[in-house]
Amino acid sequence: MRRLLCAAALVLAVSGLGAEEKESLSGTIEILAPAYSPLAAAPGAPVAVISADDIEASGARDLAEVLESQASVVLRRNGGGAGLATASIRGSSANQVLVVVDGIRLNDSRGGAVDLGDIPVDSIERVELLTGGASAIYGPDALGGAIVITTKRAKENRLSVDLANLSYPGAVGASGASALADSQRLSLDAGFLLGETDLVVSASAERGLSAYPYGGAELRKDSAFTGANARLALGLPLAGGRFGLALSGASREAGVAGSTAYPAKATQGDDSLRGSLSFAHDALVGGLLALSATANGSWSRLDYEDPGYGTKDRHDLRSAGVDLRASLFATKTLEIGAGCSGLFEAAESSAFASAQAGQPSRLSLGAYLAPKYLVGDRFVLAPIARFDWADDYAAGFSFLASARWKVLEALELKASGGTAYRAPTFNELYWPFTDYGWGFSAEGNPNLRPESSVSGDLGVVLSLGPFELSGSGFARFVDDLIVWSSDPASKPVNLNRSFMPGASAKATLRIEALSLSGDYEFLNPLDLSGGASISEAPRIESLPRHRLNMAAAWTAASFESRLALRFASDKVSGAKTLPGAVLLDLGAGWRIHEKLKLAIKVENLLDVRYEVVSGYPMPGRSLQSSMRFEL
Numbered sequence: 001m002r003r004l005l006c007a008a009a010l011v012l013a014v015s016g017l018g019a020e021e022k023e024s025l026s027g028t029i030e031i032l033a034p035a036y037s038p039l040a041a042a043p044g045a046p047v048a049v050i051s052a053d054d055i056e057a058s059g060a061r062d063l064a065e066v067l068e069s070q071a072s073v074v075l076r077r078n079g080g081g082a083g084l085a086t087a088s089i090r091g092s093s094a095n096q097v098l099v100v101v102d103g104i105r106l107n108d109s110r111g112g113a114v115d116l117g118d119i120p121v122d123s124i125e126r127v128e129l130l131t132g133g134a135s136a137i138y139g140p141d142a143l144g145g146a147i148v149i150t151t152k153r154a155k156e157n158r159l160s161v162d163l164a165n166l167s168y169p170g171a172v173g174a175s176g177a178s179a180l181a182d183s184q185r186l187s188l189d190a191g192f193l194l195g196e197t198d199l200v201v202s203a204s205a206e207r208g209l210s211a212y213p214y215g216g217a218e219l220r221k222d223s224a225f226t227g228a229n230a231r232l233a234l235g236l237p238l239a240g241g242r243f244g245l246a247l248s249g250a251s252r253e254a255g256v257a258g259s260t261a262y263p264a265k266a267t268q269g270d271d272s273l274r275g276s277l278s279f280a281h282d283a284l285v286g287g288l289l290a291l292s293a294t295a296n297g298s299w300s301r302l303d304y305e306d307p308g309y310g311t312k313d314r315h316d317l318r319s320a321g322v323d324l325r326a327s328l329f330a331t332k333t334l335e336i337g338a339g340c341s342g343l344f345e346a347a348e349s350s351a352f353a354s355a356q357a358g359q360p361s362r363l364s365l366g367a368y369l370a371p372k373y374l375v376g377d378r379f380v381l382a383p384i385a386r387f388d389w390a391d392d393y394a395a396g397f398s399f400l401a402s403a404r405w406k407v408l409e410a411l412e413l414k415a416s417g418g419t420a421y422r423a424p425t426f427n428e429l430y431w432p433f434t435d436y437g438w439g440f441s442a443e444g445n446p447n448l449r450p451e452s453s454v455s456g457d458l459g460v461v462l463s464l465g466p467f468e469l470s471g472s473g474f475a476r477f478v479d480d481l482i483v484w485s486s487d488p489a490s491k492p493v494n495l496n497r498s499f500m501p502g503a504s505a506k507a508t509l510r511i512e513a514l515s516l517s518g519d520y521e522f523l524n525p526l527d528l529s530g531g532a533s534i535s536e537a538p539r540i541e542s543l544p545r546h547r548l549n550m551a552a553a554w555t556a557a558s559f560e561s562r563l564a565l566r567f568a569s570d571k572v573s574g575a576k577t578l579p580g581a582v583l584l585d586l587g588a589g590w591r592i593h594e595k596l597k598l599a600i601k602v603e604n605l606l607d608v609r610y611e612v613v614s615g616y617p618m619p620g621r622s623l624q625s626s627m628r629f630e631l
Contacts, residue, residue: 044402059601064116081210082225082254085117092144133420136400154191154198164626183208203230227252241281259615266306337370417456541572573614581610
């Protein structure tokens with residue numbers, strides 16, 4: 001690894017350091033950052049919750065693998081290993097999915113999308129997946145939905161060390177013994193209580209070759225990677241509330257192999273630093289007012305070099321932001337939430353250096369009002385209105401209303417609907433005119449409008465003891481979609497519009513040591529570009545129509561096992577049809593000692609050859625083994 005691990009970046013928002021289990025108008029919410037929780041803000045919205053226990057049982061290495069269990073999420077992967085992994089929620093683009101960690105957004109204005117493979121799971125306490133427009137809660141870029149992450153705090157002293165190895169048995173004949181030790185990961189998770197002060201430290205380091213069979217007998221080449229990350233969070237009492245400090249940093253270098261049609265030997269380096277200061281108090285004005293405030297800053301760098309095209313670019317981005325949120329418990333039936341935020345981002349890029357616009361920057365401000373009404377003890381209504389302003393694009397108002405009605409003790413109805421938008425990125429607005437020398441050129445468009453959407457969801461939840469069944473119907477209309485045209489140069493324009501109706505169903509059954517679950521989604525995305533009506537619009541073939549995930553888990557005193565099935569139907573990528581695939585994963589764990597746990601996981605058990613992105617075959621059968629020492 002040429003670069004040393006960058007230390008630090010604050011990811012712990014205020015409320016994340018001081019929250020407790022608390023009864024609110026929307027029900028009991030046990031979460032570390034309730035001010036940013038979509039469950040708290042929109043109790044009738046479609047939200048899936050993934051706990052730290054769920055993550056551990058799945059054997060996931062990063063956030064991308066965690067989300068593979070959700071039928072509403074399509075992960076776009078440029079191969080395995082360190083290949084780019086971004087999320088599409090109910091047909092959205094990756095740029096339309098907002099990722100929030102303890103109240104701090106990870107999406108930046110330079111490129112937009114977040115690589116979920118860069119987010120380790122060691123420090124994650126909880127993931128909330130909101131599958132609907134959420135700009136009224138979080139501002140820009142939550143058009144398709146939001147992935148809201150709450151990190152761990154020290155509830156008790158803990159210290160664990162994990163060592164994991166990933167191998168590709170099918171590549172042994174071609175690459176020798178190295179296939180049995182293709183990549184390794186060492187991670188540390190520690191929490192300490194010092195009186196009323198809590199300290200959390202987590203870190204990991206990894207290296208790998210990603211040398212799995214790639215397009216037949218050929219091995220994926222030039223995809224070796226090394227990386228490390230670290231995080232420190234401190235919380236202590238202050239002025240009757242709680243003060244928080246958090247620092248995190250990450251560094252990764254990886255080869256970018258390119259596709260089978262256009263192989264490349266490019267390299268990419270990613271470095272980042274994040275930090276934040278926060279304060280939270282949930283008992284001001286005699287317990288009637290809860291307040292959370294955070295200030296955060298970040299720096300990130302992307303180095304990309306492709307000798308084949310003579311490309312060597314460095315892209316830096318710096319940001320600083322503040323966020324203030326408050327809840328006033330006006331009466332027993334009325335809670336009034338309000339807040340404001342500000343964010344400044346500035347780019348410094350070798351690519352933009354030659355542009356007339358120079359190095360772009362963005363200042364954005366936002367404010368929201370969110371009353372929440374409780375009618376009796378069975379009905380909750382939560383409307384939200386937000387106004388955003390930015391100095392380089394036109395923003396405006398966003399709205400979201402959600403309601404939850406407990407019809408019977410075992411039956412709930414949920415409904416939500418609202419508007420959302422995605423801001424154009426610096427690349428889309430200001431990319432300098434570039435002639436790539438092979439009949440292709442590109443430039444940005446400073447006149448772009450934000451993408452906008454209107455969406456709605458209507459669902460039902462039936463709970464009968466250990467059995468729970470839920471289902472919903474949903475639709476989203478998106479206007480002013482940004483696409484890159486080619487007349488005469490490739491240039492982004494507001495051209496497309498789409499309509500995405502669908503339905504989903506989920507069932508879980510827990511009987512003592514046995515747990516069964518199934519998650520299905522149907523999506524029928526329609527292209528309304530060119531003025532086509534809904535009845536005549538062609539289907540967007542680049543998205544799978546059907547997705548199904550099923551899992552069975554069995555847990556005994558010292559043994560646990562899990563079998564998972566994932567299915568996605570056919571889709572079209574470019575001029576190529578990518579066949580659907582049925583994938584099986586099998587995992588098991590043994591606690592052979594009070595302080596030692598062993599685990600294995602076989603992914604793609606049937607050794608299916610498939611592609612998520614055309615030209616980037618995914619790994620065949622792989623074996624992950626790990627040891628956890630709890631000290």
